[in-house]
Amino acid sequence: MAAVGAPLHGPANMASYPSHAGQGGGSCDDFESDQSAAFDLSDYILLDEGVAPASFGQPETAVPPTVDVGQTSETNLAASGSGGGGTRRGGVERPRTAEGSRIAFRTRSEVEILDDGFKWRKYGKKSVKNSPNPRNYYRCSTEGCSVKKRVERDKEDPSYVITTYEGTHNHMSPSLVYYTTQDSASGRFYVAGCELPPGSS
DNA sequence: CGTGTTTGACCTGCGC
């Protein structure tokens, strides 16, 4: 079964993964107000075996290995090309390291650009066969960070945006640094709270 | 002028 998370709003428990514009302010109230911007995180799907993204805030033991995304009725993400060839990706399939962990989110949003606090640089746009909507390719613009994400609208419900993250940030989100903590043992980042610590403003 | 976006071309892998 696919690791489809329960419907979520404003991923306060997802340190560096999708949220929405306006998060720069960084507070619970912001998440509430985000909803007015037509953002609703509906599903999250782990596409790849391996550790959860460091900033995802979950021990990797809690992460189901190798998820069959194709089982997700509305989110045939990796299966978008599985009709004839499974995940036939272009030549650049990279080794599955921690950098190669992938996770997809399905969010309801009017805008495709979900500001997760990181700075992304668009490097490509491609129309995909099984979807009338083009797929956009972004790369984390932080130097030394090779995290990528693909953004496309749900072919079945264009009101949903499917965002696929690939890789793990090796740095903190500029907008989340205020309320996350780093585990000294693993070096991973966890959400410490939803409010800015005193004196951080 | 610097930064980011757009867009067509190119590369690579897979199915037939």
Added chain:
DNA sequence: GCGCAGGTCAAACACG
């Protein structure tokens, strides 16, 4: 071996 499809590159362009 060929064609198709996805992913990436890079030059041109737009904007602040």
